[in-house]
Amino acid sequence: MEDKISRVLKNMKEAGLSQLIVADPKSIRYLTGVYVDPYERLFALLVKADGKHVLFLNNLFTISETDIEKVWYSDTDDSIGMIAEHLDDGRLGIDKVWAARFLIPLMERCRNIQVELGSDCVDDCRAIKDDKEIELMKKASEINDKVVHDAYEYIKVGMTEKEVAEFINKHFVEEGAEGPSFTTIVSFGANGADPHHEPDGTVLKEGDAIVIDQGCYYKGYASDMTRSSICGEPSDPDYAKVHDLVREANEKAESIIKPGVRLCDIDAAARDMITEAGYGPYFNHRLGHFIGQTDHEKGDVSSANTDTVKPGMIFSIEPGIYLPGRFGVRVEDLVLVTEDGCEILNHEDKHWKSVGV
Numbered sequence: 001m002e003d004k005i006s007r008v009l010k011n012m013k014e015a016g017l018s019q020l021i022v023a024d025p026k027s028i029r030y031l032t033g034v035y036v037d038p039y040e041r042l043f044a045l046l047v048k049a050d051g052k053h054v055l056f057l058n059n060l061f062t063i064s065e066t067d068i069e070k071v072w073y074s075d076t077d078d079s080i081g082m083i084a085e086h087l088d089d090g091r092l093g094i095d096k097v098w099a100a101r102f103l104i105p106l107m108e109r110c111r112n113i114q115v116e117l118g119s120d121c122v123d124d125c126r127a128i129k130d131d132k133e134i135e136l137m138k139k140a141s142e143i144n145d146k147v148v149h150d151a152y153e154y155i156k157v158g159m160t161e162k163e164v165a166e167f168i169n170k171h172f173v174e175e176g177a178e179g180p181s182f183t184t185i186v187s188f189g190a191n192g193a194d195p196h197h198e199p200d201g202t203v204l205k206e207g208d209a210i211v212i213d214q215g216c217y218y219k220g221y222a223s224d225m226t227r228s229s230i231c232g233e234p235s236d237p238d239y240a241k242v243h244d245l246v247r248e249a250n251e252k253a254e255s256i257i258k259p260g261v262r263l264c265d266i267d268a269a270a271r272d273m274i275t276e277a278g279y280g281p282y283f284n285h286r287l288g289h290f291i292g293q294t295d296h297e298k299g300d301v302s303s304a305n306t307d308t309v310k311p312g313m314i315f316s317i318e319p320g321i322y323l324p325g326r327f328g329v330r331v332e333d334l335v336l337v338t339e340d341g342c343e344i345l346n347h348e349d350k351h352w353k354s355v356g357v
């Protein structure tokens with residue numbers, strides 16, 4: 001645990017910050033091992049350069065052991081005032097998720113403090129996984145591979161998207177996961193042209209394209225993968241061509257990942273292929289996102305991100321082509337950056353196959 005706080009302190013030093021309020025419960029768990037869902041109540045970790053870190057909690061929270069100094073407050077206490085007593089004048093880093101109902105009263109009370117966004121100090125640490133985190137994320141992806149494979153065996157003409165999504169969610173738990181890490185996407189036919197379609201009562205017909213985008217939590221860490229296939233033979237004459245293009249764009253991007261490569265160049269590797277084939281306007285999202293304790297974390301694989309890749313990063317590679325009124329194809333893996341390249345965490349076959357008949 002201490003190692004993670006040391007990394008945060010190093011980032012704070014570089015940012016010129018000597019005090020930082022961390023409020024994201026998953027960041028607090030990452031730094032202290034203590035996890036609480038505070039609902040509307042205040043829950044915050046004050047990280048200080050002098051090592052006098054303080055955890056502020058409501059006295060109804062139940063927590064695990066931690067060495068960090070704690071300040072307990074009750075529902076009728078002035079909890080903001082209790083935090084203010086621990087702050088120094090000058091700059092104060094604030095977590096991007098800290099609610100305005102806490103931040104604004106604190107700012108009104110502490111006129112000699114200048115607040116600024118400070119969550120990068122923690123988020124940049126969270127982006128680089130340690131061995132234990134890598135092990136958990138590999139297991140989460142292993143379960144994800146197994147469940148999508150089983151889902152493609154289960155799926156049959158006449159089933160609804162909802163039925164298939166329920167099968168996936170149930171099987172995550174049967175395979176040892178806590179459950180889905182985001183709303184499972186199952187799209188049939190033209191529904192696949194909406195990248196974030198939510199499963200509904202749409203019934204699977206022969207010739208329909210199928211998009212399944214799913215992920216689960218294993219011991220607090222997420223997986224995320226998309227596979228696209230077809231029910232029987234494709235009813236759309238362009239399906240096979242478009243699927244091959246998306247898969248090749250996915251493989252091309254994955255092939256260039258290694259430490260030192262810029263994230264925008266990985267995005268370009270996939271996007272240029274799709275654009276050259278004339279489908280550029282139909283690939284309307286970034287290539288990927290970072291992932292860890294939540295499905296989407298700080299960091300993305302996009303044309304705007306000139307940061308370079310470092311060992312221990314885990315992010316998605318998910319090109320897609322969405323043809324309104326017709327179908328959609330997305331092929332997504334998680335990749336782990338290694339010392340000299342990358343390891344793809346998903347092993348389920350990416351080629352389109354005929355299922356459900």
Ligand SMILES: [Mn+2]
Nearest residue numbers: 224316318332
């Ligand atoms: Mn994703």
